[in-house]
Amino acid sequence: MYTRTFGLREKPFTISPNPRFLFLSRHHLEALEHLRYGIQERMGFVVVTGEVGTGKTTLLRSLLESISSETDTAFVFNTRITAKQLLKQILTDLGLDAAGLEKDEMVEALNEFLLRQLGASRNTVVVIDEAQNLGAEVLEELRLLSNLETSQAKLLQIVLVGQPELNALLNLPKLRQLRQRITVMYHLQPLSLEETGEYIRHRLRVAGSERDLFTPEAVQGIHYYARGFPRLVNILCDRALLAAYADDKTQVDRPLVDEVQREMEVPFTETAGATSTPDPSAPPGLPVAAAGGNGTGPLLALPEDLQTRLRKLDGIEDDVKEIRATLKNLENLLNFSLWVDRNV
Numbered sequence: 001m002y003t004r005t006f007g008l009r010e011k012p013f014t015i016s017p018n019p020r021f022l023f024l025s026r027h028h029l030e031a032l033e034h035l036r037y038g039i040q041e042r043m044g045f046v047v048v049t050g051e052v053g054t055g056k057t058t059l060l061r062s063l064l065e066s067i068s069s070e071t072d073t074a075f076v077f078n079t080r081i082t083a084k085q086l087l088k089q090i091l092t093d094l095g096l097d098a099a100g101l102e103k104d105e106m107v108e109a110l111n112e113f114l115l116r117q118l119g120a121s122r123n124t125v126v127v128i129d130e131a132q133n134l135g136a137e138v139l140e141e142l143r144l145l146s147n148l149e150t151s152q153a154k155l156l157q158i159v160l161v162g163q164p165e166l167n168a169l170l171n172l173p174k175l176r177q178l179r180q181r182i183t184v185m186y187h188l189q190p191l192s193l194e195e196t197g198e199y200i201r202h203r204l205r206v207a208g209s210e211r212d213l214f215t216p217e218a219v220q221g222i223h224y225y226a227r228g229f230p231r232l233v234n235i236l237c238d239r240a241l242l243a244a245y246a247d248d249k250t251q252v253d254r255p256l257v258d259e260v261q262r263e264m265e266v267p268f269t270e271t272a273g274a275t276s277t278p279d280p281s282a283p284p285g286l287p288v289a290a291a292g293g294n295g296t297g298p299l300l301a302l303p304e305d306l307q308t309r310l311r312k313l314d315g316i317e318d319d320v321k322e323i324r325a326t327l328k329n330l331e332n333l334l335n336f337s338l339w340v341d342r343n344v
């Protein structure tokens, strides 16, 4: 493996949300402060949104690790569930017995628990990751749970974290009452170029590296292709280190980053007749200009058998998208079981 060659104790760019590698960019720090503030000040609903791979789950894990000892937490990560399943999970996480209880009974048990918490000066938080998948009916149930309050504070804090679709969901007219209760909101932005450099150096340092393994130009390329999304930065950096190791290089430079990015797109570019050199000004994530590079024209003039093969490629592309989605689900499951291993 490349770790030993580069003086690393472990792989620096794995894609599990490991709080040990936490790097607080300005936006990450602000998001964390919003979360902490909403919980500590017992504000009721707190919402954090961000695109896939911006670091939401990583932040949640670090929030849960650092939450005060006077706070009890329920963590919901599987959000394709009914209101009854949600209640059951919340009760179980809070250490309450939910076996055989109907929905109303579970709400009652939770309310009694919250009042006991109030008596013991304890706070209670329900954290929901991937909240964009919750049904409107489930969200409405959450609103009802948040009704319990004293004159100054909510007895239950509810943290909703999700992809930007969560905002659209919360804007539905039927969720108007819930929307009015959201007191703290934050949208997590990707890393800037400078932050991407700091992020890469930070992860390398945590993994034990004492020197810059990426040239400034390589960092620029990674930021350009990954658009500042930490998950993509990790994938590119990992592949680039592997490629540098394979090429006997001591550092990752820009041409290597370009090569790695190109290789990751091979199935969709080469067969479509692309040249092997990408256009550095091309928007990241897009295949290199197809068939000669002047738009859609040449593709239409391709011979019949090539057109058939291109149609097949379209089909394969859809399959790959589906496989990626399945892998993502598996990754979530794995992350969760790792989390359980560490915390339970």
Ligand SMILES: Nc1ncnc2c1ncn2[C@@H]1O[C@H](COP(=O)(O)OP(=O)(O)O)[C@@H](O)[C@H]1O
Residues within 6 Å of the ligand: 014, 015, 016, 017, 018, 021, 022, 023, 024, 025, 028, 050, 051, 052, 053, 054, 055, 056, 057, 058, 059, 230, 231, 232, 234
């Ligand atoms: N602030 C951060 N510090 C360290 N690593 C991060 C940070 N944000 C994201 N990552 C890394 O990026 C990847 C995606 O982060 P994740 O929290 O799963 O994103 P999201 O939940 O928004 O899809 C993870 O591998 C994680 O290790």
Ligand SMILES: [Mg+2]
Residues within 6 Å of the ligand: 056, 057, 058, 129
């Ligand atoms: Mg996540």
